[in-house]
Amino acid sequence: AQSVTQLDSQVPVFEEAPVELRCNYSSSVSVYLFWYVQYPNQGLQLLLKYLSGSTLVKGINGFEAEFNKSQTSFHLRKPSVHISDTAEYFCAVTLGGGYQKVTFGTGTKLQVIP
Amino acid sequence: DVKVTQSSRYLVKRTGEKVFLECVQDMDHENMFWYRQDPGLGLRLIYFSYDVKMKEKGDIPEGYSVSREKKERFSLILESASTNQTSMYLCAIGEDTQYFGPGTRLTVL
Numbered sequence: 001a002q003s004v005t006q007l008d009s010q011v012p013v014f015e016e017a018p019v020e021l022r023c024n025y026s027s028s029v030s031v032y033l034f035w036y037v038q039y040p041n042q043g044l045q046l047l048l049k050y051l052s053g054s055t056l057v058k059g060i061n062g063f064e065a066e067f068n069k070s071q072t073s074f075h076l077r078k079p080s081v082h083i084s085d086t087a088e089y090f091c092a093v094t095l096g097g098g099y100q101k102v103t104f105g106t107g108t109k110l111q112v113i114p
Numbered sequence: 115d116v117k118v119t120q121s122s123r124y125l126v127k128r129t130g131e132k133v134f135l136e137c138v139q140d141m142d143h144e145n146m147f148w149y150r151q152d153p154g155l156g157l158r159l160i161y162f163s164y165d166v167k168m169k170e171k172g173d174i175p176e177g178y179s180v181s182r183e184k185k186e187r188f189s190l191i192l193e194s195a196s197t198n199q200t201s202m203y204l205c206a207i208g209e210d211t212q213y214f215g216p217g218t219r220l221t222v223l
Contacts, residue, residue: 006156009154032210034210034211036212036214041216041217042216042217043118043204043206043214043215043216043217044157044204044206044212044214045214046211046212046213049210049211051210090156090157092212094210100210101159101162101172102147102159102210102212104149104156104157104158105156106154106155106156107156
């Protein structure tokens, strides 16, 4: 079974500073990896995903993530954050194939400080 | 755009009541999911369905049941609500990529 770990429950960062949100996964087979964002009082929406191919994945709102198979990581980065990026971010993993469950991390709350 | 709607944004029920949470999609998708979200625990899968009248237990099915009589509708049922079922409930559809509804915040008093 797959699992995903988000070690940082909260990350405060000043506006216009860079940010990295960490995600590590565990699986004995190939996986698909995702980052979702949840704004206050809303459901989750897809930020970006890695299925195969280039290990650097670009998503919406200027975010990107890099798949590192040797370190089993899929960290999310943004070079300059904005107040509107304040939200909770979830990393997720699945084995793919249609009927596989998606496993979510416990989430990281990004607080952008003006 | 994918549209997943949930019947209520906020719900307050009393212990022992039977509670129905409904999810409706407009994408004609086979797979539908119910999660609960709690602080510090992330999203945990309760039940999922990959076809009409089909259902599979997720990681925390105890105290819940589901119904899928039509492809577009997936209902989560709390047979006898308890205070430890106070939570945010999220419905989702999709295969690898999941599309979420806005959530229902349920409070059981």
